[in-house]
Amino acid sequence: MRAMQRGRVSSDDADRVAYARDLWPRQQIRTRAGEAAIAPPAVVVWPERTEEVASVVRFAYERGLPIVPFGAGSGVCGGILPTPDAIVLDLKRLRRLRYVDEAMLRARVEAGILGQHLEDELDARGYTLGHFPSSIYCSTLGGWIAGRSAGQCSGRYGKIEDMVLGLDFVDGTGRIHRIHRDGEDAALLPLVIGSEGILGVVTEAELRIAPAARERIFAGFVFPDVSSGLDAIRRIYQSGLRPAVARLYDPFDSFMKRRGSVKSKVRPDRPKPTSPAKALGMKALVAALEHAQALNRLVDLAPDRVLGGATLVLVWECDRELGEVEREEAKRIALDLAAKDLGEEPARHWLAHRHSVSYRQSPIFRAGAFSDTMEVSARWSRLEALYDAVRKALGKHVFVMAHFSHAYPDGGSIYFTFAGAAKDDAEAMEIYDRAWADALAAAVDAGGSLSHHHGVGRSKAPFMRAEQGEAVGWVADLKRTLDPKSLFNRGTLIPEEVLRG
Numbered sequence: 001m002r003a004m005q006r007g008r009v010s011s012d013d014a015d016r017v018a019y020a021r022d023l024w025p026r027q028q029i030r031t032r033a034g035e036a037a038i039a040p041p042a043v044v045v046w047p048e049r050t051e052e053v054a055s056v057v058r059f060a061y062e063r064g065l066p067i068v069p070f071g072a073g074s075g076v077c078g079g080i081l082p083t084p085d086a087i088v089l090d091l092k093r094l095r096r097l098r099y100v101d102e103a104m105l106r107a108r109v110e111a112g113i114l115g116q117h118l119e120d121e122l123d124a125r126g127y128t129l130g131h132f133p134s135s136i137y138c139s140t141l142g143g144w145i146a147g148r149s150a151g152q153c154s155g156r157y158g159k160i161e162d163m164v165l166g167l168d169f170v171d172g173t174g175r176i177h178r179i180h181r182d183g184e185d186a187a188l189l190p191l192v193i194g195s196e197g198i199l200g201v202v203t204e205a206e207l208r209i210a211p212a213a214r215e216r217i218f219a220g221f222v223f224p225d226v227s228s229g230l231d232a233i234r235r236i237y238q239s240g241l242r243p244a245v246a247r248l249y250d251p252f253d254s255f256m257k258r259r260g261s262v263k264s265k266v267r268p269d270r271p272k273p274t275s276p277a278k279a280l281g282m283k284a285l286v287a288a289l290e291h292a293q294a295l296n297r298l299v300d301l302a303p304d305r306v307l308g309g310a311t312l313v314l315v316w317e318c319d320r321e322l323g324e325v326e327r328e329e330a331k332r333i334a335l336d337l338a339a340k341d342l343g344e345e346p347a348r349h350w351l352a353h354r355h356s357v358s359y360r361q362s363p364i365f366r367a368g369a370f371s372d373t374m375e376v377s378a379r380w381s382r383l384e385a386l387y388d389a390v391r392k393a394l395g396k397h398v399f400v401m402a403h404f405s406h407a408y409p410d411g412g413s414i415y416f417t418f419a420g421a422a423k424d425d426a427e428a429m430e431i432y433d434r435a436w437a438d439a440l441a442a443a444v445d446a447g448g449s450l451s452h453h454h455g456v457g458r459s460k461a462p463f464m465r466a467e468q469g470e471a472v473g474w475v476a477d478l479k480r481t482l483d484p485k486s487l488f489n490r491g492t493l494i495p496e497e498v499l500r501g
């Protein structure tokens with residue numbers, strides 16, 4: 001094994017602990033409780049090419065050793081949780097952009113490349129993949145493909161599965177498959193995309209690209225309530241308009257966004273709170289979170305007009321003339337539904353802060369509370385009922401806000417952000433688990449999906465049978481075929497008992 005011969009392998013404690021988990025908030029609670037790694041893997045290996053990945057897998061296959069593919073570890077569902085005998089395959093050295101085919105608008109890229117590096121390389125040539133997850137600085141192409149990721153501009157460019165034309169993939173025996181939409185193995189492509197590393201490792205992909213957007217058109221509206229805002233988004237996409245971004249914030253989330261945008265403006269007359277003041281604020285927040293149910297009731301009782309209604313931001317990435325025509329039509333639809341035109345500012349503000357919100361978790365955990373996000377999707381006819389059901393289920397345990405993003409002609413997704421607190425970490429874990437279990441059950445009951453883009457990992461695997469029925473067994477059959485010794489990511493995506501048969 002060349003990777004190992006060349007020293008690209010480590011069994012140092014620091015590396016083993018660093019690679020023992022992803023960013024699943026449940027593990028963050030355990031880390032805070034003093035258990036940084038439940039079971040650090042045996043070794044971490046950094047292969048540099050597909051053939052090296054294949055030889056590591058063959059080594060593991062001969063010895064029956066578990067393997068965990070590792071992109072950047074930004075997954076939030078417990079996809080990465082190795083056992084002590086496992087080999088973690090960090091793919092970040094497979095990071096080359098092999099070519100850009102300008103005539104065909106395609107690029108071939110290795111799977112370990114970090115998202116922002118890929119965008120920078122394409123942008124330098126005048127192109128974009130159009131995939132901008134909030135985690136773009138800390139996630140890889142392979143991780144996106146494994147989890148069916150969605151970027152912020154999915155309204156124009158689609159999700160990652162819409163962009164992948166072909167894959168190089170190493171299965172659980174070490175065999176390399178070169179799969180392409182135009183090739184013999186085409187049927188395997190949609191099965192590997194979204195397989196969360198349980199069938200093998202994606203090492204390279206051919207991707208559809210687009211000319212980089214040089215113009216952006218912005219619009220913002222406030223609706224009397226969530227219902228009319230959702231109606232507007234549905235009509236916008238069903239009438240053929242294609243904003244790259246459409247985000248509708250529920251009244252409380254809208255209220256918080258407005259506070260955020262006021263705070264983020266420079267106010268020399270009002271100095272920023274000092275650290276003790278901040279600490280005090282956080283303490284008060286944590287104390288309030290221990291009464292999450294009452295807090296949710298308070299928000300529910302506040303009339304929408306006090307919170308200010310539901311805010312929609314729209315961003316187009318296309319040439320100016322087309323964007324302006326689309327904006328006018330979107331405005332007509334919005335005003336027809338009693339919206340007020342807010343002009344460009346809210347959408348411009350969103351763009352300027354598009355990655356900042358996601359990195360605010362640490363202070364919450366440090367203060368003894370926890371937070372997490374849950375993203376579900378459904379067809380339009382079920383979306384509002386899904387919103388009500390999941391919000392109610394989560395709201396029994398944790399404080400909840402929500403926005404709607406990723407809209408399509410046939411449906412859309414809801415992104416819940418929630419936070420809770422308890423007397424100690426053991427109780428926090430109980431609340432966390434109950435909140436998730438109730439919310440996932442509510443999502444399935446309301447006809448929604450368990451996940452729109454974060455994937456399933458270990459956090460949602462126990463509910464896969466409820467959502468997918470016997471199809472979960474077919475996935476297990478496929479795993480038995482491609483990974484006969486079940487080396488890859490056991491426990492992720494499909495429940496262990498389904499795999500045992």
Ligand SMILES: Cc1cc2nc3c(=O)[nH]c(=O)nc-3n(C[C@H](O)[C@H](O)[C@H](O)COP(=O)(O)OP(=O)(O)OC[C@H]3O[C@@H](n4cnc5c(N)ncnc54)[C@H](O)[C@@H]3O)c2cc1C
Nearest residue numbers: 071072073074075079133134135140142143149150197202
């Ligand atoms: C702050 C923040 C914001 C986020 N925002 C978004 C967002 O906007 N949209 C979104 O979709 N997600 C988002 N996520 C979730 C996360 O970034 C995605 O799930 C991402 O796709 C994970 O990529 P990764 O490279 O970090 O994968 P990892 O976390 O390393 O791995 C995820 C899973 O994929 C498997 N895997 C990784 N690479 C490969 C490979 N090459 N072959 C086979 N299996 C592989 C792993 O074994 C694991 O099961 C966010 C996460 C954070 C922390």
